[in-house]
Amino acid sequence: MAAAAARLLAGQAVHPLGLGCMGMSEFYGPADEAESLATLRAARELGVQHFDTADTYGLGHNEELLGRFLRGLAPGERADLVVATKFGIVRAQGTYARRIDNSPAYIRAACEASLQRLGVERIGLYYCHRRDPQVPLAEVVGAMADLVQAGKVAALGLSEVSADSLRQAHAQHPVAAVQSEYSLWERGAEAAVLPTARELGVAFVAYSPLGRAVLTDQPPEAQTLAADDFRRALPRLQGEAGAANLQLRALLAERAAAFGQPVAALALAWLLQRQPHVLPIPGTRRQAHLRQNLAACALQLPDSLVAELDRLFAPGTVQGARYPDAGFAGVETR
Numbered sequence: 001m002a003a004a005a006a007r008l009l010a011g012q013a014v015h016p017l018g019l020g021c022m023g024m025s026e027f028y029g030p031a032d033e034a035e036s037l038a039t040l041r042a043a044r045e046l047g048v049q050h051f052d053t054a055d056t057y058g059l060g061h062n063e064e065l066l067g068r069f070l071r072g073l074a075p076g077e078r079a080d081l082v083v084a085t086k087f088g089i090v091r092a093q094g095t096y097a098r099r100i101d102n103s104p105a106y107i108r109a110a111c112e113a114s115l116q117r118l119g120v121e122r123i124g125l126y127y128c129h130r131r132d133p134q135v136p137l138a139e140v141v142g143a144m145a146d147l148v149q150a151g152k153v154a155a156l157g158l159s160e161v162s163a164d165s166l167r168q169a170h171a172q173h174p175v176a177a178v179q180s181e182y183s184l185w186e187r188g189a190e191a192a193v194l195p196t197a198r199e200l201g202v203a204f205v206a207y208s209p210l211g212r213a214v215l216t217d218q219p220p221e222a223q224t225l226a227a228d229d230f231r232r233a234l235p236r237l238q239g240e241a242g243a244a245n246l247q248l249r250a251l252l253a254e255r256a257a258a259f260g261q262p263v264a265a266l267a268l269a270w271l272l273q274r275q276p277h278v279l280p281i282p283g284t285r286r287q288a289h290l291r292q293n294l295a296a297c298a299l300q301l302p303d304s305l306v307a308e309l310d311r312l313f314a315p316g317t318v319q320g321a322r323y324p325d326a327g328f329a330g331v332e333t334r
């Protein structure tokens, strides 16, 4: 029985951990499609209900993959899933650089395309992935609310928005979830977005909860990553910052070894013990990692260990920016 109880998402009690599907299509090196599909199925069998994707992951490939997985489930197995996807990041094939589009016409077209690729009649949770400052937030939320009205979307989300934007949007139409980067490795959300979400009764979906694999037993090393692995350009893995951050990670690994758990399980348990409205979505392409991550739900970290991790990874301790410059397009919380 999981120590971490079910959490509320889009009006439903769901397994506390979701599955981030992005790496099954791009950003973290090559993926084996058969293993990705087996991981999706294993997640479902192990009780995971929340699956996170976006139209930009593999430029549609990730939604199509999820669509194939969903089509393989019996109707009863699909009924209690929350499949979340996102719109707003526009990229050309093979490029990381992006522009952001929040125009209502774009939102309507993106929603239709996502419905098609996922093979569903309604998107469980539809996020604005990034904010386009050229389009007033009220117009964006209005266009998203129209999709709810039309029955194409069940619940709305916003990603990487400021606390003010979250508050403004929620006053116009209920926002089910805000998605931001959050882990020991990145604690910026604690300043405003995390408490604001709690105050408003909005779920806080923590993305990259494993610090893009830094907070695991297999941390990435910038020089040995595949040529198209985006972490090659991650400032936090470069030069002096990278060396300092990996030393910090080694301290976490020591604590995990002393506690008798993999690093990933410790990092996720810390996150689950933060606040009850936090829903982490660790990303993995592999069943073995999935099982290791889900084991975090059964852990209860002693208060002394939580306090030690808080201190070791105090906000500002990790060095370097959390994205390359191009990755900050449309991010309201740097």
Ligand SMILES: NC(=O)c1ccc[n+]([C@@H]2O[C@H](COP(=O)([O-])OP(=O)(O)OC[C@H]3O[C@@H](n4cnc5c(N)ncnc54)[C@H](OP(=O)(O)O)[C@@H]3O)[C@@H](O)[C@H]2O)c1
Residues within 6 Å of the ligand: 019, 020, 021, 022, 023, 028, 052, 053, 129, 159, 160, 179, 180, 206, 207, 208, 209, 210, 211, 212, 213, 214, 216, 217, 218, 264, 281, 282, 283, 284, 285, 286, 288, 289, 290, 292, 293
């Ligand atoms: N809203 C946004 O802007 C945004 C941005 C980024 C991500 N996301 C979402 O958040 C999800 C999770 O974030 P993320 O994938 O960026 O980062 P993450 O969950 O912090 O880390 C994923 C990385 O960790 C590795 N990993 C996972 N479990 C492991 C384990 N137990 N042991 C060793 N390595 C392990 C994965 O490799 P393997 O595949 O080999 O396990 C992958 O390289 C994404 O899939 C995506 O859905 C959203």
